[in-house]
Amino acid sequence: MHHLTEEQINELKAILLEMRRKLIESAEQQIKDPSNVVFEGGDEIDRADMETDRFITFRIRGREAKLIHKIDYALMKIEMGNYGICENCGTEIPYERLKARPVTTMCIKCKELEEEMEND
Ligand SMILES: [Zn+2]
Numbered sequence: 001m002h003h004l005t006e007e008q009i010n011e012l013k014a015i016l017l018e019m020r021r022k023l024i025e026s027a028e029q030q031i032k033d034p035s036n037v038v039f040e041g042g043d044e045i046d047r048a049d050m051e052t053d054r055f056i057t058f059r060i061r062g063r064e065a066k067l068i069h070k071i072d073y074a075l076m077k078i079e080m081g082n083y084g085i086c087e088n089c090g091t092e093i094p095y096e097r098l099k100a101r102p103v104t105t106m107c108i109k110c111k112e113l114e115e116e117m118e119n120d
Pocket of ligand 1: 086087088089090091106107108109110111
């Protein structure tokens with residue numbers, strides 16, 4: 001990641017750590033407050049019996065856990081020194097893109113190709 005300065009890396013790292021902190025905080029609140037869980041569940045509210053509530057709670061936790069995992073992965077890559085390199089084609093991902101989406105592991109071109117399969 002020679003295209004990034006130490007200052008830029010530190011800034012991206014701070015963004016990632018802040019994202020991680022907020023995710024854990026909101027996940028904890030959602031688990032504590034059942035009304036948030038139902039709200040996040042959207043159109044599945046009409047079947048909001050006990051079983052459905054539990055299902056939605058798990059889904060939120062799963063989605064947030066997935067993002068937390070992505071953040072951890074990005075932080076690990078920073079430590080290893082290969083952060084900001086597209087995992088698909090090896091292109092250096094511009095700082096502006098990393099700042100907008102610090103968990104990204106692909107350049108814009110590769111991401112666009114993948115977009116139809118996985119909405120990220
Ligand atoms: Zn690429």
